[in-house]
Amino acid sequence: YAKQHQLDPKNIYVVSIMPCVAKKGEKERSQMIKDEMKDVDAVLTTRELGKLIKMFGVNFVDLKDEEFDQDMFGEYTGAGVIFGASGGVMEAALRTVVDVLTNQDLDNIEYHSVRGQRGLKEATLQVGDLKVNVAVAHSMTIAKPLLEEIKAGTSKYHFIEIMGCPGGCINGGGQSYVNALIRNSGFDFKGARAKALYDEDRAMPARKSHKNTQIQKLYDEFLEHPNSHVAHELLHTTYHKQKKFK
């Protein structure tokens, strides 16, 4: 962005609004800092944003709807919207992978087997000549045996999605609190939040990540192609063992 707009990247201040308190720590990771500049300068959780809106007396409901700024990534697809629910990242990836592997533009793109609130969701999908085994887990307790299987070389899965929070980011640690009365009433607030995302996805004109014209342009003009050297350098990350917190 800085190169294309001939800006000094030091003059760009990036604020991420996130459902997740962990992002405040992640922005400090060495992999997220290049030439002594952080990719993200500040992280606000959605709960903090809500508090700020109230603190400044903004009557949010009466604000006029506006378009997103389009000179960067204003365009988004339904695939991006559903990332917030457990299974959403998997479904978004499948929508693209199946099109690419079968060389088609499929209309049937809802993968209900990876949706819902179950801790572990598994499916076997026929993709062209391939049988693809996928698993979606949320919470570390459920993810651990899947990771042990990978370590032991016995995993049957080709693709696994793991979310830290039960239900995914819709229930992230930075999201607005759900009143104990509502929680105890048995109301499925996670299901309601997930439904809001799937409803929005269904109403979107583009529902597959690879149909996002701004992302296509980004690859054409900057990242070259998926898995290129520059894409790897900027979009992929690595992990190392951390010190234990006491």
Ligand code: SF4
């Ligand atoms: S699932 Fe939870 S821990 Fe993971 S990114 Fe979303 S909010 Fe953060």
